[in-house]
Amino acid sequence: MISKKVTSVQDALQGIENGMTILFGGFGLCGIPENSIAELVIKETKDLTCISNNAGVDDFGLGLLLQKRQIKKMISSYVGENAEFERQMLSGELEVELTPQGTLAEKCRAAQAGIPAFFTPAGYGTEVAQGKEVREFNGKMHIMEEAFKADFSIVKAWKGDEAGNLIFKGTARNFNACMAGAAPITIAEVEELVPAGMLDPNQIHIPGIMVQRIFQGAKFEKRIEQRTVRSKNS
Numbered sequence: 746m747i748s749k750k751v752t753s754v755q756d757a758l759q760g761i762e763n764g765m766t767i768l769f770g771g772f773g774l775c776g777i778p779e780n781s782i783a784e785l786v787i788k789e790t791k792d793l794t795c796i797s798n799n800a801g802v803d804d805f806g807l808g809l810l811l812q813k814r815q816i817k818k819m820i821s822s823y824v825g826e827n828a829e830f831e832r833q834m835l836s837g838e839l840e841v842e843l844t845p846q847g848t849l850a851e852k853c854r855a856a857q858a859g860i861p862a863f864f865t866p867a868g869y870g871t872e873v874a875q876g877k878e879v880r881e882f883n884g885k886m887h888i889m890e891e892a893f894k895a896d897f898s899i900v901k902a903w904k905g906d907e908a909g910n911l912i913f914k915g916t917a918r919n920f921n922a923c924m925a926g927a928a929p930i931t932i933a934e935v936e937e938l939v940p941a942g943m944l945d946p947n948q949i950h951i952p953g954i955m956v957q958r959i960f961q962g963a964k965f966e967k968r969i970e971q972r973t974v975r976s977k978n979s
Contacts, residue, residue: 746941749909749959754784757932757960761790761897764817768853768893768924769797769807770900773825774970776917777806778901778934780962786810792817796893798849798920799823800830805968811839820893822846826970845873848890850920855892856927857955862891898928901962902951905935906944909953918950926955933959 751757758781761767771777785793786809793816800807800819810816811829818840824831833839844852845867855863864887868874878889900921903914911933913921925931938961941953 746908748907748941749953749956750907750938751958751960754780754934754960754962757781757934757958758784758788760930761785761788763790764792765790765896766794766796766894768895768898768900768927769795770898770919770921770924771801771806772798772916772919774801774806774968776901776913776919776921777801778899778932778962779806779965780934781899781901781932782806782809785815786813789813789815791815794818794820796820796849796853796895798846799825800827802826802968802970803829805966814838818842820844820849822849843873848873850923852890852893853920853923853927856894857923857925860892862889864889893927895928896930898924898926898931900925900931900933902933902935904937904939904944905933905956905959906939906941906953907959908941909933909956909959910941910944910949911935911951911953911956912944912948913950922950925951930957931955932957934962935959936962936965 795816799821802808808827820842834841848867866887869886869888874888902911904912933956
């Protein structure tokens with residue numbers, strides 16, 4: 746069996762260069778490839794086009810790349826809680842392509858499946874539809890969206906084996922599942938890496954054929970984006 750295991754995050758990110766387009770799994774701070782993002786900050790890779798639901802927060806996740814001005818363009822569905830993301834967008838320092846969340850997911854899934862484009866009603870009659878082909882299906886107008894074309898996809902899973910099979914935990918599956926295999930090279934960082942054959946085949950969410958490199962992350966902070974609690978008197 747072919748082993749996809751690499752020994753470090755440095756080896757996993759080999760080949761990522763300035764100006765590339767990268768898919769990043771996660772939703773907010775849930776299920777983000779923390780170790781890979783931190784290494785890209787260290788490598789000072791710049792002029793990146795990042796495709797992600799949003800950009801984390803100011804001092805964590807993709808927000809770290811924004812702080813260092815390493816991102817040239819964000820393709821996302823949500824500015825969210827990241828004040829620096831908002832500031833750079835409004836000032837014109839950062840190119841931003843806002844995409845409906847379902848469309849963002851389907852553009853990933855289409856790339857994963859080798860489908861070049863699809864039609865969706867989401868965004869018709871808005872700025873999202875500008876310059877795109879429009880067709881009517883069953884009395885409803887749809888716009889054509891093209892699948893993403895990225896150089897690398899970086900995802901994060903709970904468990905994986907050396908053949909690249911992945912298991913996600915709870916809602917951390919999010920965009921990771923549809924981004925795996927959506928680029929020529931998919932890098933998976935996992936919390937636990939086991940020998941091939943150790944995972945229950947019935948529990949695997951993404952088969953190893955979708956993954957080219959896999960490594961075990963050194964640490965995961967798993968920071969909570971927002972915490973809301975009640976006072977003990979309420």
